[in-house]
Amino acid sequence: xxxxxxxxxxxxxxxxxxxxxxxxxxxxxxxxxxxxxxxxxxxxxxxxxxxxxxxxxxxxxxxxxxxxxxxxxxxxxxxxxxxxxxxxxxxxxxxxxxxxxxxxxxxxxxxxxxxxxxxxxxxxxxxxxxxxxxxxxxxxxxxxxxxxxxxxxxxxxxxxxxxxxxxxxxxxxxxxxxxxxxxxxxxxxxxxxxxxxxxxxxxxxxxxxxxxxxxxxxxxxxxxxxxxxxxxxxxxxxxxxxxxxxxxxxxxxxxxxxxxxxxxxxxxxxxxxxxxxxxxxxxxxxxxxxxxxxxxxxxxxxxxxxxxxxxxxxxxxxx
Amino acid sequence: xxxxxxxxxxxxxxxxxxxxxxxxxxxxxxxxxxxxxxxxxxxxxxxxxxxxxxxxxxxxxxxxxxxxxxxxxxxxxxxxxxxxxxxxxxxxxxxxxxxxxxxxxxxxxxxxxxxxxxxxxxxxxxxxxxxxxxxxxxxxxxxxxxxxxxxxxxxxxxxxxxxxxxxxxxxxxxxxxxxxxxxxxxxxxxxxxxxxxxxxxxxxxxxxxxxxxxxxxxxxxxxxxxxxxxxxxxxxxxxxxxxxxxxxxxxxxxxxxxxxxxxxxxxxxxxxxxxxxxxxxxxxxxxxxxxxxxxxxxxxxxxxxxxxxxxxxxxxxxxxxxxxxxxxxxxxxxxxxxxxxxxxxxxxxxxxxxxxxxxxxxxxxxxxxxxxxxxxxxxxxxxxxxxxxxxxxxxxxxxxxxxxxxxxxxxxxxxxxxxxxxxxxxxxxxxxxxxxxxxxxxxxxxxxxxxxxxxxxxxxxxx
Numbered sequence: 001x002x003x004x005x006x007x008x009x010x011x012x013x014x015x016x017x018x019x020x021x022x023x024x025x026x027x028x029x030x031x032x033x034x035x036x037x038x039x040x041x042x043x044x045x046x047x048x049x050x051x052x053x054x055x056x057x058x059x060x061x062x063x064x065x066x067x068x069x070x071x072x073x074x075x076x077x078x079x080x081x082x083x084x085x086x087x088x089x090x091x092x093x094x095x096x097x098x099x100x101x102x103x104x105x106x107x108x109x110x111x112x113x114x115x116x117x118x119x120x121x122x123x124x125x126x127x128x129x130x131x132x133x134x135x136x137x138x139x140x141x142x143x144x145x146x147x148x149x150x151x152x153x154x155x156x157x158x159x160x161x162x163x164x165x166x167x168x169x170x171x172x173x174x175x176x177x178x179x180x181x182x183x184x185x186x187x188x189x190x191x192x193x194x195x196x197x198x199x200x201x202x203x204x205x206x207x208x209x210x211x212x213x214x215x216x217x218x219x220x221x222x223x224x225x226x227x228x229x230x231x232x233x234x235x236x237x238x239x240x241x242x243x244x245x246x247x248x249x250x251x252x253x254x255x256x257x258x259x260x261x262x263x264x265x266x267x268x269x270x271x272x273x274x275x276x277x278x279x280x281x282x283x284x285x286x287x288x289x290x291x292x293x294x295x296x297x298x299x300x301x302x303x304x305x306x307x308x309x310x311x312x313x314x315x316x317x318x319x
Numbered sequence: 320x321x322x323x324x325x326x327x328x329x330x331x332x333x334x335x336x337x338x339x340x341x342x343x344x345x346x347x348x349x350x351x352x353x354x355x356x357x358x359x360x361x362x363x364x365x366x367x368x369x370x371x372x373x374x375x376x377x378x379x380x381x382x383x384x385x386x387x388x389x390x391x392x393x394x395x396x397x398x399x400x401x402x403x404x405x406x407x408x409x410x411x412x413x414x415x416x417x418x419x420x421x422x423x424x425x426x427x428x429x430x431x432x433x434x435x436x437x438x439x440x441x442x443x444x445x446x447x448x449x450x451x452x453x454x455x456x457x458x459x460x461x462x463x464x465x466x467x468x469x470x471x472x473x474x475x476x477x478x479x480x481x482x483x484x485x486x487x488x489x490x491x492x493x494x495x496x497x498x499x500x501x502x503x504x505x506x507x508x509x510x511x512x513x514x515x516x517x518x519x520x521x522x523x524x525x526x527x528x529x530x531x532x533x534x535x536x537x538x539x540x541x542x543x544x545x546x547x548x549x550x551x552x553x554x555x556x557x558x559x560x561x562x563x564x565x566x567x568x569x570x571x572x573x574x575x576x577x578x579x580x581x582x583x584x585x586x587x588x589x590x591x592x593x594x595x596x597x598x599x600x601x602x603x604x605x606x607x608x609x610x611x612x613x614x615x616x617x618x619x620x621x622x623x624x625x626x627x628x629x630x631x632x633x634x635x636x637x638x639x640x641x642x643x644x645x646x647x648x649x650x651x652x653x654x655x656x657x658x659x660x661x662x663x664x665x666x667x668x669x670x671x672x673x674x675x676x677x678x679x680x681x682x683x684x685x686x687x688x689x690x691x692x693x694x695x696x697x698x699x700x701x702x703x704x705x706x707x708x709x710x711x712x713x714x715x716x717x718x719x720x721x722x723x724x725x726x727x728x729x730x731x732x733x734x735x736x737x738x739x740x741x742x743x744x745x746x747x748x749x750x751x752x753x754x755x756x757x758x759x760x761x762x763x764x765x766x767x768x769x770x771x772x773x774x775x776x777x778x779x780x781x782x
Contacts, residue, residue, distance in 0.1 A: 057611065075780065080614050091609045093328060095335040100328075107324035108613035136335075152609070 007033040007068060007160065007192050008054060014062035015049050015216075023049040025216040026063070031194060031209070034186050038207030038224075039196040040305060046216035047196040048088060051162055054194070055083045067160070081109065084158030088165040088196075090149045094138035098129055098148055101137055102155050109156035116155070123151040126181055143174030150178065154185075161185055162194045167202060182206055200305040212309055219312045228303045231311045234261045235277035236304070237284070239270045240297040253291055254284075266310050273307070321615050325623025329597070333627055343593055344635055347586030348642050354578055355646025357515075369520040372418045372426040372438040373397065377445040380498070389446040393531055394419060397439075400527065414523060430510065436520040437510035448504035449535055456536030457543055519574070579643045580739035581704035583636050584732050587666045588699055590632045592691040594674030598624070599687035602678075602778060617775040625671045632667035633660060640743075653746030659739055662756060666735035669763040675770030679777040702733040720754060731766065734759035 008031040015024040024046045031037045039047045052058035054065050056072050056079045064071050072079045092101050099120065106116040124130045127147040132140055137148060150166060163182065167175050183206055185193050197203050203210050204224045211221040220227055241247060247265045254263035254272055259280055261273040274280055277300060288295050333340060377390025400414040421429070426438035442448075467473055508524055510517030601607045610620065637660075644650055677694060681687045701708060710725045717724035727733050738755040741747040749756075 055612070057608070075611075077614055080612060083612075085612050087605065087608060089605050091605045093332060093606060095332045096328065100331065104324045104328050105609070105613060108321050108610065108615045108619075110321070110614055 005033045006030045008194075009066045009069075010050070010054060010063065011066070012063040013050060013053055013060050013065065015046075015053060015058065016061045023216050024053065024060075027213070027216070027218055028063075029211055029218060029221055031192060033192055034190045035208040036182065036186060036193040036195055036206050038203035038210040039194065039213060040198070040200060040203040040210050040309070041196075041213040042198055045198075045213045047213055048164055049216075050213070051085075051164055051194065051196055055079060055085055055160075055162055057085075081156070082159045083162060084153040084156060084160070085162045086150045086153035086164060086166055088168075090142075090145045092137045092145060092148055092152065095136060097134050097136055098124070098140070099133050101148060102151055105152045106155045111156045115157070119155050119157055123154060126184075127151050128177055143170050146170060146174070147178065150181070158191070160192045160194065162196075164196045165198070166195070167197070167199065179206060200309070204305050210305060212305070212312065214309075214313055220308070224305060227305060227308045231262075231273070231303060231308055234273040234275050234303075236301050236307055237272040237274055237277050237281075238267075238299040238301075239272065239284075239288075239295050240268070241270065241288075242294050242296060245293045250288070250291065250293060253287075257287070262311065264310055271307070271310055273303070321613075321619040322623035322626075325610075325615065325619055326626045329624050330627040330630075333593070333597070333631065339593065339596075340631075343590060343631075344638060347582060347589055347635065347639055350585065351579070351582050351639055351642050352646065354582065355575055355643065355648070357575075367516070367519070368413050368416050369437070369516055369523075370416045370418070370435040371397075371520055371524070372421045372429065372435050373441065374421065374423055374426060374438065375419065375441045376443045377441050378443045380446040380450055382450070387446060389449040389531075389535065390441045393441065393445075393528065396531060397524070397527060400523075415520070427509070433511070433514070436514065436516035437508050437524070439524060440507040440509065442504045442506065444499075444502050445504045445506065447499045447502035449532055450498045451500055451502045452532050453536040453539045454498060454500070456533070457540045460540050461543075515574070575643075575647065576649045576744055577740070578705065579639075579648050580743055581699075581702075581736050582643070583639050583663060583739055584666055584702060584736040585699045585704040586635050586639050587632050587663065587670050587735070588695045588704075588732060590628065590635055590667070591670035591674045591695060592687075593631070594624070594628050594671050595677045595681060595687040595691045596684050597628075598674065598678035598774070598778075599681045599684050603683040607778060611779060617771060617779050620779065621675060621771055621774065625668065628671050628674075629664060629667045632670065633664060636660065636663045649744070651742075651744055651746030654743045655748060658749060658752070659742045662735055662738040662742065662752065662759075665756065665759050665763055666732055669731040669735070669759065669766055672763060672766035672770040675774045676766070679770070679773035698730065698732065701727050702730050702736055703727075704732075704736060722754070728758065729762055731759040731762040734762070 008029075010027055010029050013024050013027040014022070016022050027046075027050055029037075039050070041047050049058065053060045056065075056074045056076050059074045066072070067079065067082065093104070096104065102120045102123065103116065106119065111119070124133055127150065129144060129147055129151065132144060137145065140148065146166070146169070150163070153163070154161060166182070167178055170178060179202070182193060182195065185191050193206075195203065195206060207224060209222065210224050210227060212219045212227070220230070222230070239250075241250065247268070247270055251263040251265050251270050254260045254270065259275055261275065262271075263273075264271050272284075274284070281298070285295055373394050375390045375394055377388055379386050379388035379390070381387070394417070397415050398413075398417045401409045402412045402414060404410055418426075418435070421438070423438075423440065426435065429435045430438060465473060506528060508521045510521055512518075601610070640648075640650070673694070677690055678687070681690055699705065708727070710723075711727075713724050713726060713728075715723045734755040738752045738759070741752050741755070
């Protein structure tokens with residue numbers, strides 16, 4: 001991958017709804033050709049709005065988007081031809097069959113018939129929908145509908161694939177099928193994938209580059225590895241306390257300890273990053289008891305993108 | 320072609336939503352069935368027997384020493400009145416079921432209970448007034464028979480006439496009975512103007528009364544002819560309008576026949592509900608966003624959507640026509656069905672255009688289900704689908720055609736209703752409906768342009 005081969009660039013994108021609600025605030029990012037670019041942020045962070053402006057569905061209040069160096073206009077046909085968007089909601093026509101849904105979308109992109117039939121066969125196979133080819137969409141399971149939703153974004157073989165929260169509500173098996181498929185997309189003809197998600201595991205596992213966004217603003221933008229490394233070495237401990245416990249006071253107490261690199265409250269738990277955390281556990285429990293509290297449960301893990309988000313915003317992704 | 324993909328999708332969704340399709344097609348059919356039963360020929364051969372009451376105060380007159388009551392005669396005529404078939408033979412169905420045993424108060428009570436459609440009050444001097452009216456007829460006929468261009472002949476005629484009248488008493492003078500020349504009478508037909516049956520019954524009573532008075536005049540004239548002087552133009556004396564008899568002809572046309580074209584337009588308008596709901600659904604379920612992501616243009620979307628709905632509306636018109644025929648609709652044998660369908664098609668396109676305008680403003684199916692009927696049903700009344708509305712004439716000589724142009728004529732469905740009526744009921748051809756077709760086409764195009772612009776601006780353009 002050529003590091004400077006950018007396919008999409010946004011310059012100071014701003015979107016204000018009804019002159020009041022600022023959904024996106026000065027977003028400037030560059031997306032490399034052939035990568036999976038992850039947009040990570042909590043619900044309402046402005047990810048979908050940003051994506052809509054990037055694909056010409058929404059006019060920015062300010063700023064612009066360039067595709068291959070050319071500024072795009074809202075509703076531009078060139079953009080429509082090059083971009084395939086899988087919306088966050090499952091948007092399919094229930095009374096059409098799987099095949100009819102795909103065929104209709106392909107026809108609306110003017111895809112040549114032979115190529116379209118080939119694409120439909122390929123997508124139905126890859127997304128394990130072949131058996132449901134002639135089944136009405138209304139009869140498909142939730143996971144199958146979501147896979148069909150994805151296939152409809154890809155049927156015209158776009159150069160840029162935008163996947164807006166593609167996996168909520170999926171069972172683990174369907175999610176794995178979907179993730180394998182998404183990972184394989186860029187390998188088929190240098191395609192670029194823009195993935196928005198609030199699942200840090202999804203972003204971490206699938207993305208080459210991750211941009212973390214909150215309140216419409218870009219917080220960081222780098223590879224997952226570099227982002228995780230940026231918050232320092234150490235392990236993460238998640239401590240659950242009794243309901244009556246003052247979590248903020250506990251976090252403040254932990255911060256005073258030299259072996260605790262950081263302490264914050266997120267998701268109703270105290271989140272600690274501690275050097276050599278496992279060996280320090282008995283000592284930490286004793287510390288809690290000395291301060292009149294009691295730990296009810298503890299989780300241990302390495303650093304994640306969620307920790308990056310917590311370190312940047314002081315809150316969890318789902319808060 | 321992208322619009323073909325939209326057409327296929329729309330058609331599939333429409334056909335596969337069996338419940339909505341069934342009720343869309345069924346709704347106007349139910350209306351036409353109900354009205355067919357009420358006003359058509361399906362029940363009782365189309366001849367409804369109306370319950371009426373007659374309160375006869377007529378005192379009669381003395382004619383050549385004979386008591387004569389035209390009021391009694393008139394009552395008997397109404398009692399015996401039967402519908403006739405197309406060959407002029409009496410059917411077994413009486414036009415009226417007459418009650419003569421009621422006082423006014425009781426008749427009014429029965430009217431209010433809708434047990435009778437009307438009651439008739441024959442005044443005391445009815446016979447005298449009928450006599451006076453018939454004499455006016457006789458005198459007019461005699462005057463019409465005199466050749467006033469020949470003064471000598473006129474003088475001769477008057478002398479002979481005077482001689483006859485003053486002769487031995489067997490002359491013309493004896494043919495003219497003593498009667499009250501100033502007698503006038505008002506026959507009152509009382510009913511509820513809100514009831515269709517009252518209008519029909521009172522119309523028939525009025526027609527029979529006029530025919531009866533004319534017939535009395537004709538009989539008086541025939542009686543007078545033999546006393547007239549020689550040389551008079553007897554041919555000119557013969558009645559120019561002949562009232563064959565007072566039987567009620569079972570007209571080939573019923574009220575239902577005049578309603579059917581309006582019902583077809585009503586069905587077309589109600590079909591527009593599907594357009595609004597369909598487009599609202601496309602928006603509220605997000606599928607419109609998916610379509611907007613593709614290369615689909617506004618034209619593809621709207622043209623592709625229009626075609627299945629136009630086909631559905633045409634099918635609906637054909638179903639309605641079939642049901643109407645089953646219900647006794649007198650479809651004119653000269654009617655050009657293709658021309659009628661063409662007119663209906665333009666009506667459908669106008670409805671789709673209206674659907675686009677409304678769909679531009681509704682946000683979901685619920686709103687569509689509320690706003691759609693709120694527009695379509697009053698519109699059906701405004702175009703006179705069920706009954707004639709008061710007219711607001713804008714010009715009496717529209718484009719030099721000698722035809723009037725009314726305010727609601729700008730609604731293409733009004734032209735559609737008129738066109739369908741002219742073609743199906745009266746059997747008119749293209750020439751007679753050309754102006755209606757031209758006007759509705761122009762108004763439909765205007766509506767369509769507005770609809771496309773609004774829908775594009777509000778729903779298809781990037782926000």
